[in-house]
Amino acid sequence: MKLQKAERHQVKLRIGLSGPSGFGKTYSALLLAFGITNDWNKIALIDTENKSASLYSHLGDFNVLSLDEPFAPERYLKAIQICEESGMKVVIIDSISHEWQGKGGCLEAHEQLGGRFQDWAKVTPRHQSFIDAIILSKCHIVATSRSKVDYSLDKDGNGKTKVMKLGTKSITREGFEYELTVNFEFLNDKHLVSASKDRTELFSGKPEFIINSSTGKKLIEWCNQGISVERIKEEINSCDTAEGLKLIYNKYPNLSTELYPVVMARKEMLDNVSAQVIYENEIIQNLNPQNNEFSIK
Incomplete structure (x- = not known):
């Protein structure tokens, strides 16, 4: 509040x-x-x-x-x-x-x-x-x-x-x-x-x-005067952090019902990207430079 x-x-x-x-x-x-x-x-x-x-x-x-x-x-x-x-x-x-x-x-x-x-x-x-x-x-x-x-x-x-x-x-x-x-x-x-x-x-x-x-x-x-809901959705979809999503969502409490599914969809996408980056980094760290092969634990 x-x-x-x-x-x-x-x-x-x-x-x-x-x-x-x-x-x-x-x-x-x-x-x-x-x-x-x-x-x-x-x-x-x-x-x-x-x-x-x-x-x-x-x-x-x-x-x-x-x-x-x-x-x-x-x-x-x-x-x-x-x-x-x-x-x-x-x-x-x-x-x-x-x-x-x-x-x-x-x-x-x-x-x-x-x-x-x-x-x-x-x-x-x-x-x-x-x-x-x-x-x-x-x-x-x-x-x-x-x-x-x-x-x-x-x-x-x-x-x-x-x-x-x-x-x-x-x-x-x-x-x-x-x-x-x-x-x-x-x-x-x-x-x-x-x-x-x-x-x-x-x-x-x-x-x-x-x-x-x-x-x-x-x-x-x-x-059509005032803050556009579509513009807010664009702001959400261009956000790159979970903390940023939280700030945007809390900024518009009167639109929480409409914005919630958009925020959650963006968060899920960011989580998937983050998981993919972690996976790729693990692969790089386990690369064997001797024979140029991957050694995944």
């Missing part, structure tokens, strides 16, 4: 789009993804919305993975893994709401276990694995979620109970928004959005707007 200067590293984007059905989430997600990659072939859309992605095939040659029920967290994990292994740069999950409230999702799984509070002990780890897959993915992630109007029962000044409209609420487990880089909330069926959460400070406090490819370009430009 040590204190060090704050540095911003290049990270993968985690973007949320929330709104009711018909407000343009899928269309906006595709434009956003194209702005990030500028290559339709590097975009994959995990479609849980009854093959609705086909409605936008005219936009470009993006890839689609249809995910039907049951919408268990493990099936989402597998879908994300397939996209990563296929070399995608942006993965659109359209939508994550089914993982929570759909057929075979977390709420149904909890109900089948008995619906008791203690039954969440079995369901929560499964849901957390789904969240972790999004957070740790090596791809940029755009996750859409359906939303519904949220109400509360309050009493007015006369003591009468009234139904109060609080706004909209995403259909997923509470707290997902905290994991995102930016969350765009759709305000109406005219596709206008505002940023309900924004770590980039590109959109917070700004008037509502319509998402297009330039939105994605702004986000990827912000993302």
